[in-house]
Amino acid sequence: MIKLPPISLYVHIPWCIKKCGYCDFYSYVSKKNIPELEYVKNLLKDLEKDLKLIHKRKISSVFIGGGTPSLLNSESIKNLIKGIKKRTKLSKFSEITIESNPKLIEYKRFRNYKKSGINRFSLGVQTFNSRLLKVIERTYDRKEAIRAIKEIKKINNNFNLDIMYGLPGQSLKNVLSDLKYAVKYNPTHISWYQLTIEPNTSFYVKNLNLPHENIIFKMFNQGEKFLKKSGYIKYEISSYMKLNYTCQHNLNYWNFGDYIGIGCGAHGKITKTNGEIIRTIKNKNINDFINGKYIDIKKLILxxxxxxxxxxxxxxxxxxxxxxxxxxxxxxxxxxxxxxxxxxxxxxxxxxxxxxxxxxxxxxxxxxxxxxxxxx
Missing domain, CATH: 1.10.10 (Arc Repressor Mutant, subunit A)
Incomplete structure (x- = not known):
């Protein structure tokens, strides 16, 4: 009998208020009202189908990503978490994370997210430099980013900040300034990573003023030293934590654990009792998904x-x-x-x-x- 690995759950919310030029995740800009109720109902139906494949394993963590999950109102998140808990074996100590956009932080909504069971927030700041935020096509400025962090801190102590380096026109001084701002607010986790330009993004065809590789190397070296000095432990190439605050969901990925992926374009990996491993990719067409056509690809890893x-x-x-x-x-x-x-x-x-x-x-x-x- 094969020893099955731990399994987590990824939930994909595909809508964004704007598509950033460097983003290669499956998402699209919503020009009208989001069909939240229908989408959440179908997320749970999608989950029910995948649960048949996991042999009653407990879900170790839940990550609600996107897109911009914080576009959903608190009632939709409440119904989603309630539905997940009803259908799965989910420990009351399981990590449940939601990704958030600084433009969309509303204290009341996020307080209700917490009441629904969200116990970890991940805020995509990227940089505190308003000029650079415009360059990478984010929809907020430095003041809004700082306000968002302060609002999150009122609700929950356990939160991650996403920060990038190697941005077009960014200096070493800019990078260290970003990290100083980040640690000032004492997040339990910082994801600090280099901007990479992927082929299927709008930035790929632009002539970007990216820093020279020698400068990027200095950014990496000095930034890493600063984070270490500030009390953050590096446990993965781009992940830094306060003691005992690893991202359990991502750690499961890196340990080659299993995960169910539900929602438009979501990816999954599931080990069968005979040792075979299958990959799943869900339908990217929102209309098809809402009409019950969930699975797009299911393939065996050779x-x-x-x-x-x-x-x-x-x-x-x-x-x-x-x-x-x-x-x-x-x-x-x-x-x-x-x-x-x-x-x-x-x-x-x-x-x-x-x-x-x-x-x-x-x-x-x-x-x-x-x-x-x-x-x-």
């Missing part, structure tokens, strides 16, 4: 692809990767990846112990090159 999929997540973490864990999560023998491991060792991307592997500083710096070694 055995030869499992090592890459596993290490693509696990190598991001700042901790040993235990060989036993790899075998449990992939149902693949260590012998099947001996050549790949040998090559990674020769490149000095990893170090090996009798029971584990761990990425070196070089391995973290050249993560894509390391992962290519395991690419089928």
């Amino acid at each position: 055995d030869q692809d499992k090592p890459f999929e596993y290490f693509m997540n696990a190598f991001r973490l700042y901790k040993p990767i235990y060989k036993k864990h790899f075998q449990e999560r992939t149902n693949i023998s260590i012998n099947d990846i001996k050549k790949n491991i040998k090559k990674a060792l020769q490149k000095k991307y990893i170090i090996e112990k009798s029971d584990s592997w761990e990425t070196t500083t070089k391995g973290k710096m050249f993560l894509n090159s390391l992962l290519k070694i395991f690419l089928n």
Whole structure:
């Protein structure tokens, strides 16, 4: 009998007030009223179908992302959380996160979110520089971002701030200023990551004034030192926490756990009792989804692809990767990846112990090159 991994739940809310030029997540701008009631009803029906695949496992965490989930009113979130709890085995201590846009923080609405069961908020600030916020096409300014943080702090102590570096026209001074503002408000978690321009975004075809790679390296080095000095522990490539405040939901991804993905365009990963792993992608057409056509793609992860999929997540973490864990999560023998491991060792991307592997500083710096070694 295969030991099934922990499983979490991702809920996708696809609407936004504006599509940012760097965003490659599935979302679209709402030009009219959002069909909230219909969408939530169908989210729960979508969930019911997927629950048949998970063999009565407890849901370890819930993450409501998007898009902009905070566009939904408090009654919709209340019905969603109530419906999830009714249909699943969800511990009263489970982490339940909602992503929020600083433009949309309303104290009453967010207080009701908390009453509904939300116990962690994630605020997409990106930068406190009003000029740079315009450049990356955000819909608020520095004052609104700070006001949003203050409102969140009134409601809940456990919250994350998303901050980016390497923005067009951004200086090292700008980056350190952003981090100083962020730690001033004492978030329990900071996601600090470099802006990357993906092919399917509007920024990809623009001539952006991105900082030189040498400047970006200085941003990374000095920013990381500042966060460490400020009491934040780095546990993943772009994640920094106060003690005992890891993002449990993301940690499950990085540990190659399972997750149900419900809602338009949501992705899922589910391990079957025979060791097979399937990926699911939900219908991106909102009208089709509301009419009950939830699943778009369901495909099997081939055995030869499992090592890459596993290490693509696990190598991001700042901790040993235990060989036993790899075998449990992939149902693949260590012998099947001996050549790949040998090559990674020769490149000095990893170090090996009798029971584990761990990425070196070089391995973290050249993560894509390391992962290519395991690419089928």
